[in-house]
Structure formats: C-alpha cells, structure tokens
Amino acid sequence: MPARDQKEMKLIVSEIRTETPEIKSFRFDLGLNKPFPFRPGQFMIIKAEVWNPKRNRMGPVNRAFSLSSSPTDEDYIEIAAKRYEGGRLTPWLHDSVKVGDVLNVKGPEGQFVFTEGESDEIVLIAGGIGIAPYRSMIRYILTKGLPAQVKLLYSARTPADFAFKPEFDAAAQGHPNFHCVYTITRPAGLPWSGRIGRFDEAFFRDHLGPVGTLYYLCGPDRMIKEQAQILTTLGVPYPMILSERW
Ligand SMILES: Cc1cc2nc3c(=O)[nH]c(=O)nc-3n(C[C@H](O)[C@H](O)[C@H](O)COP(=O)(O)OP(=O)(O)OC[C@H]3O[C@@H](n4cnc5c(N)ncnc54)[C@H](O)[C@@H]3O)c2cc1C
Structure with missing residues (x-):
C-alpha cells in the first residue's frame, strides 16, 4: 500500500542539465499535481519500461531518486541521477530521455529528512x-x-x-x-x-x-x-x- 501522501504521477521532463561528466539533473513540471508537499531529503520512485538484456525484451524497472529540489520550489521537482555503466535505468535516463518526455513518478517516500527545529x-x-x-x-x-x-x-x-x-x-x-x-x-x-x-x-x-x-x-x-x-x-x-x- 502506498503511504497516505504518496502520488503516482505522469510528469513532463521540462529541463535536463549536465552537472558533471556522470551526473545529470532532471526537472519535472508539476503542472496540475501542484501542490506537491514533501520533506527535504525524501525520494521518488521512477518507473520505466526499459530494455532487459538478460531476457532480451523490454521490462519494468523501478529506482529511487532523492528529490534534489526544495519543497519551496513549488512548480517543479528535480532529481540528480548518476549514470551507472551497465545499469538498467540510468543509462536510459541519461541517453534516451529528452525534454518533453513523460515519465511515471511515484512518491514522496523516506524518513531521511531535515526537520525544522530538530537541531540548529x-x-x-x-x-x-x-x-x-x-x-x-x-x-x-x-x-x-x-x-x-x-x-x-x-x-x-x-x-x-x-x-x-x-x-x-x-x-x-x-x-x-x-x-x-x-x-x-x-x-x-x-x-x-x-x-x-x-x-x-x-x-x-x-x-x-x-x-x-x-x-x-x-x-x-x-x-x-x-x-x-x-x-x-x-x-x-x-x-x-x-x-x-x-
Ligand atoms: C533511497 C534511495 C535514494 C537514491 N537516490 C539517488 C539519487 O538521488 N541519485 C542517484 O543517482 N541514485 C540514487 N539512488 C540509487 C538509484 O536508486 C539506483 O540504484 C541507481 O541509480 C542505479 O540504477 P540503475 O538501474 O542504473 O543500475 P542497476 O541496474 O541497479 O545497476 C547498478 C550497478 O550495478 C551493476 N550491476 C547490476 N547488476 C549486476 C550484477 N548482477 N552483477 C554485477 N554488477 C551488477 C551495474 O552494472 C551498475 O553499475 C538512490 C537509492 C535509494 C535506495
């Protein structure tokens, strides 16, 4: 069962930035999914159908990505993904996903968060x-x-x-x-x-x-x-x- 505040959303990729030779940022417009409350430090799941070389056919993959944008960035969310050579999802994300594509995203999840007032x-x-x-x-x-x-x-x-x-x-x-x-x-x-x-x-x-x-x-x-x-x-x-x- 998804946690109470989780959403499954289809989000448009609105920006892709190269941060380092191995890391790209992906911005997703929240569009009608606003407001999208989350806590700084939580992650999303990206769900995709990608090539499965072991089975020689397309298959589903789910991977977690921390939200790298802040809850105060109200119009969009961002993730930063490292490309793992030989990985299932991240080579596809880096090499095939383009601005304008629609991805299946689920979340937010996670307890690794900054909590206001917990410690200064x-x-x-x-x-x-x-x-x-x-x-x-x-x-x-x-x-x-x-x-x-x-x-x-x-x-x-x-x-x-x-x-x-x-x-x-x-x-x-x-x-x-x-x-x-x-x-x-x-x-x-x-x-x-x-x-x-x-x-x-x-x-x-x-x-x-x-x-x-x-x-x-x-x-x-x-x-x-x-x-x-x-x-x-x-x-x-x-x-x-x-x-x-x-
Ligand atoms: C809570 C959480 C938050 C995360 N946040 C981020 C984030 O913000 N950014 C980010 O980039 N990642 C993040 N990750 C990691 C992310 O979820 C993926 O695990 C990562 O991106 C790799 O996915 P992949 O499908 O590309 O690679 P995978 O298919 O999972 O493979 C990973 C590596 O293992 C190797 N490998 C795979 N199978 C085998 C095998 N059988 N034998 C030997 N080697 C093998 C691959 O070649 C590859 O190098 C997070 C994970 C968690 C749990």
Whole structure:
C-alpha cells in the first residue's frame, strides 16, 4: 500500500542539465499535481519500461531518486541521477530521455529528512551523488531563512565531479550560516587548491559540531558504516547520526 501522501504521477521532463561528466539533473513540471508537499531529503520512485538484456525484451524497472529540489520550489521537482555503466535505468535516463518526455513518478517516500527545529546545528556528509538529498535540504533552509547552522562536507573523485558546486559556493557567500568543505580523492591534473584525501578521522574531528549537532550520512552501506564508526569513535552519540542506505 502506498503511504497516505504518496502520488503516482505522469510528469513532463521540462529541463535536463549536465552537472558533471556522470551526473545529470532532471526537472519535472508539476503542472496540475501542484501542490506537491514533501520533506527535504525524501525520494521518488521512477518507473520505466526499459530494455532487459538478460531476457532480451523490454521490462519494468523501478529506482529511487532523492528529490534534489526544495519543497519551496513549488512548480517543479528535480532529481540528480548518476549514470551507472551497465545499469538498467540510468543509462536510459541519461541517453534516451529528452525534454518533453513523460515519465511515471511515484512518491514522496523516506524518513531521511531535515526537520525544522530538530537541531540548529547540522553536518551533511556527502560522497559523489550522495549530494542529491542535501541540495534539497540546503535550498530549503536557506530559502526559508531558518536559523540552522549548516556545514556540508562534500567529497568527489576529481574537481570536475562536484555537482552544484557553483550554487553552493554562491550560497555560502550570501549566507553566514552555510559552510562547504570540499575534498577530492584524485587530483587528475586539474587545478585544485582545496583538500585532497578521503574522509577520515582527522578530517571529521576538524569539522565536528557542538553538542547537539545532527550528522547526516547517505550512500552505499559500507561507506555509511565506516563513517558512522568514525563519528561514534569521536564521541558523537549514535542517535545524532541519521543515515540513508542506497
Ligand atoms: C533511497 C534511495 C535514494 C537514491 N537516490 C539517488 C539519487 O538521488 N541519485 C542517484 O543517482 N541514485 C540514487 N539512488 C540509487 C538509484 O536508486 C539506483 O540504484 C541507481 O541509480 C542505479 O540504477 P540503475 O538501474 O542504473 O543500475 P542497476 O541496474 O541497479 O545497476 C547498478 C550497478 O550495478 C551493476 N550491476 C547490476 N547488476 C549486476 C550484477 N548482477 N552483477 C554485477 N554488477 C551488477 C551495474 O552494472 C551498475 O553499475 C538512490 C537509492 C535509494 C535506495
């Protein structure tokens, strides 16, 4: 049974943007489906009929994508999707879906959310495409002028692999309550004056918030376990760590 507030919608793709060599943003007009309430951090399911190479025919695929737009973007929703080579849905999404196409979308779902008033200190920890739900939270907090202090710790392979970096940098300039710290794991010969290296204990120690800070983790299971382990070693109480496994 779908949750009470979920909707199945046919939505028109109104914009596609290339964010990085592997990540594209897809905007869907809400049209008559407005208003579409959701909480920053929730996800949608994209349902499509795509080629199934194992069965040599078309077949249904459902995949979850975090909403990367904010509930304050009232006319549309957006997702940011990484292209997985050999994947069923994302090569189709990247290579075949065009502006004007209609997609089946269901949601919203998920408890990995920013909740107003829960804590005024939050640290968002993102690797690669794990940035998607945080873009929603950041846009929401800054657009609404909420008092939360937000620190984004964002890691990507190379400087070219950061999605939304110009937007975050501009937001950080204009909002003293928002800070971004970037780190790359492979310099790849590109200009980069920031930190190089994976998230590790020393890095997290440098960016711990005060008592009462909420830490958000999202991505593959192994990465979340590793990062949660480091945070708890540094004294962060387990209930202050929120996570979503992809
Ligand atoms: C709550 C949630 C939110 C998410 N939000 C986002 C988001 O915002 N953006 C985003 O990009 N993704 C997100 N994801 C991940 C997304 O749902 C998909 O899992 C992802 O996009 C891959 O889908 P796909 O169909 O392209 O690849 P899949 O077909 O699922 O394959 C994924 C990878 O596994 C490999 N693979 C598949 N089958 C096998 C096999 N039998 N043996 C070996 N390798 C195999 C493929 O080659 C591919 O590289 C989210 C997931 C969850 C659960």
